[in-house]
Amino acid sequence: MTLEEVARVAGVSRATASRVVNGSPKVNPQARRGVERAIARLGYVPNRAARSLVTRRSDSIGVVIREPTARLFGDPYFPQLLSGISAALSPRGLQLILLMPRSREEDRRLEQYLTAGHIDGVLLASLHGNDPLPGRLDGDGIPVVVGGRPPEGVRVSFVDNDNYGGAVAAVSHLIASGRHTVATISGPLDMEAGVARLRGYREALRSAGRSLDPSLEAEGEFTQESGAQAMRALLQRHPELDAVFVASDLMAAGALQVLNAAERRVPDDVAIVGFDDSPIALMTVPPLSTVRQSIEEMGREMVRLLLESIDERDRAPRQVILVTELILRGSCGGGPMS
Amino acid sequence: MTLEEVARVAGVSRATASRVVNGSPKVNPQARRGVERAIARLGYVPNRAARSLVTRRSDSIGVVIREPTARLFGDPYFPQLLSGISAALSPRGLQLILLMPRSREEDRRLEQYLTAGHIDGVLLASLHGNDPLPGRLDGDGIPVVVGGRPPEGVRVSFVDNDNYGGAVAAVSHLIASGRHTVATISGPLDMEAGVARLRGYREALRSAGRSLDPSLEAEGEFTQESGAQAMRALLQRHPELDAVFVASDLMAAGALQVLNAAERRVPDDVAIVGFDDSPIALMTVPPLSTVRQSIEEMGREMVRLLLESIDERDRAPRQVILVTELILRGSCGGGPMS
DNA sequence: CAAGGCTGTGAGAGCGCTCTCATGAACGCT
DNA sequence: AGCGTTCATGAGAGCGCTCTCACAGCCTTG
Structure with missing residues (x-):
């Protein structure tokens, strides 16, 4: 035909x-x-190939997921993101090409692939540390949008949640409800989301006139096990703590288990607030208070920005910050207990 | 260049x-x-497009995920499957095109897209009921591999877990450890996985000389909420039950919450075994005994079969059944409690 | 030494499409 | 009536690649 x-x-x-x-x-x-x-x-x-050959567009965009498996599986983050991306792409007839490099070698091939022009644009999710990829792609003139934040100094478009604001709201709530010693389990500090939520925690304490105590901060990796471990460390350093702000629901689930094992009642003895409002938050006993962010929305927004920068090649990078919302449930007192 | x-x-x-x-x-x-x-x-x-144009291959395969959002997000099934598929595809230089139709209209476009020859083969995951898609694609001569089982009467290759065997093992264990009234929360009965696990439950009871009681069976939908609901129904019908085999970990998490709320101690009063060995199984208190299946392995195996049938066009459909393994943890007694 | 067979190579067609450019028809204007 | 202008259309080039075919050079064989 x-x-x-x-x-x-x-x-x-x-x-x-x-x-x-x-x-x-x-x-x-x-x-x-x-x-x-x-x-x-x-x-x-x-015939897409024939069309591609002459138009020099592929009508497909690459979605790169750079994440070690642990997080990938524990957390519904990626399915939600993909769902949002797919929903936004599909009415435009664009293909979603999923790329999950799992080794140095594949990383190399990935970059070659992306810069070879097989793809009209790239969506990057879940960057760590100083990932050179966004900068390099941008340098090669390939439209890029980052979910979360690009590494420092790299000026590309991105869509992020208001991690800072969400953290401030969560911690302020804990303080306002009368908690005295508010600890935090942060995300990995090589990720902007981890850093921003920690900044929010500190800011909330500061603006309430509390002093900061570094020993009340423990770093996790957004995995359940790391949350449990951090909770154990905090409990040992501060047996008197009566509230924890945890930078992800998955880590909060781990922390909850440790509190349980240590016979601390939640929320009576210790209040806990998570982050993400993932389905996990409803799975715990008691259900988790948490900061809601819409990952699907983030995916859709990323596509929007990407299409803009594909259509209008040298537009300045843009950024979108999505609002977050504090959801109160049983784990910090006051909310429903199941 | x-x-x-x-x-x-x-x-x-x-x-x-x-x-x-x-x-x-x-x-x-x-x-x-x-x-x-x-x-x-x-x-x-x-240049892929130029090559494609003459070879009439696209070097890309489509992965179709037909699943309502609820399950998609609660359960790490899809990330794992995608990870396995991606891992198997990448050394062959094949593209993974992700397709998530979310409406009738998109479904129609999907089918047109797939049959238009933009794709060398299709992987289908998580089919429901009598989905006509695999049969139609096969009829159009497009290589297809199904994850799970194709609808009755459709002879295409598939990769499935030993759902039946896993269920038999789980229920047999519950019986052997002295439980008297073993109920089940099944998966949706329009899915082969749901049906097979239910058959396994029945077979285990039968071969232990127990009589079957339909009121000990409740149907869920592989979501947490449906698991909770089914558990409530079972508890009402059979307050005396002392064991439940639940056809997925996510549903088991829901059931566990209901048991908790009903003040039944797990595993002392009621033993519970899930299915999947998803990360959720470690998130509950106590941790879930469950039937392990490797979804990543399933993804890899699906790719292997697909490549075979792409290379050798009219080979007979093949099927692969992956073994499952009973993992004992705290929720059915005997295993570790945390 | 001729005949035949390999082996490595290049010329060239052609995959299905888009897009430029030329053309011719129809129109309004002086 | 003659002119430019607009508009719809078709001819044809060419995107970058693969693959068939022909052929030159060499080796084997009787």
Whole structure:
């Protein structure tokens, strides 16, 4: 089934048929109808490869997920993100090419692949530390949007949640509800999300006139096990603590188990607030108070920015910060207990 | 950067350069080296579209995920599956195109897309009921592999876990450890995985000489909330039950909450065994005994079968059944309690 | 030494599409 | 009536690649 045949059936030239397919306005309505009928009758679908070859666009965008497996599996973050991305891509007829490099070697091949022009743009999620990828892609003139924050000094578009604001809200709530010793389990400090939530924690304490105590801060890795470990450390250093702000629900689930094992009642003895509002938050006993962020929304927004920078090549990088919302449940007192 | 330039730099014809790129054996070692050097120097990467146009292969395979969002997010099933698929695809240089249709309309477009030859093969995951898609794709001569089971009567390759065997093992264990009234929360009965696990439950009871009681069976939908609901129903119908086999960990988490709320101690009053060995199983208190299956392995195996049927067009459909393993933890007594 | 067989190579066609450019028809204007 | 202008259309080039085919050079064989 080629355009040629469609054109023949419709009694027009290939060029006119092409114009109809691509929605050019300069086509006689009658000719247009003829071509449309032929397309429908023959079940014609354009050959992407041929089109790509001449337009130099691939109509597909790459989604790169750089994350060790542990987090990838424990947390519904990625399915949600992919779902949002897919939803935004699909009405535009763009393909979602999923890339999950799992070794140095694959990383190398990934970069080569992305810069070879097989792809119109790239979405990057969950960057760590000083990942050189966004900078390099941008340098090669490939449209990039980062979910979360790009490394310092790299000026590319990104979409992020208001991690800082969410953390401030959570910790302020703990303070306002009368807790005296508020600890935190932070995310990995090589990730912007980890750092921002920790900054929010500190700011909330500071603005409430509390003094900061570094020994009340423990770093986790966004995994359940690391949350449990951090909780054990905090409990040992500060047996008197009566509240913890945990930078992810998954880590909070780990912390909750440790508190349970240590026979601290939640929320009576220790209040706990997580972050993400992932389904996990409803799975714990008691259910977790948490900071809600919409990861699907983030995915959609990333696509929007990417399409903009594909269409308008040298526009300045943009950034979108999505609001977060404190959700109160049983784990910090006051909310429903199941 | 085109093959033409590479050829010129290496002092050979485009044809020879192409032979080197594609690993044809009939090339003089010296010419080969020259071309390879030129490729390295120029950073040449073949243009996929041009290649596709002539070979009539796209070197990409579609992964279709047909699942309502609830399950998609609660459960690490899909990230694991994608990870396995991606791992198996990447050394072959094949693209993973992710497709998540979310409406009738998108479903229609999906089918058109898949049959238009944009894709060398299709992987289908998580089919429900009598999904016509696998049969139709197969009818159109498109290589297909299903994760789980294809609908009855559709003869396509598939990879499945030994759902039946796993269920038998789990329930047999509950019986052997002295439980008297063993109930089950099954998966949705429009999915083969749901049905097979229920059959396993029944078979284990039967072969232990127990009688079957339909009121000990409640159907869930593989979501946490449906598990909780089913547990409530079971508890009402059979307050005396002392064991439950739940067809997924996520549902088991829901059931556990209900047991908790009903003040039944687990495992003392009620033993519970889940299915999947998802990270959720370690998140509950006590941790869940469960039936382990390797979803990543399933993904890899699906790719293997798909590549086989792409390479050898009219081979008979194949099936692979992956073994499952009973993992004992705190929730059914005997295992570790945390 | 001729005949035949390999082997490595290059010329060239052609995959299905888009897009530029030329053309001719229809129109409004002086 | 003659002119420029607009508009719809078709011819044809060319995107970068693979693959068939022909052929030159060499080796084997009787």
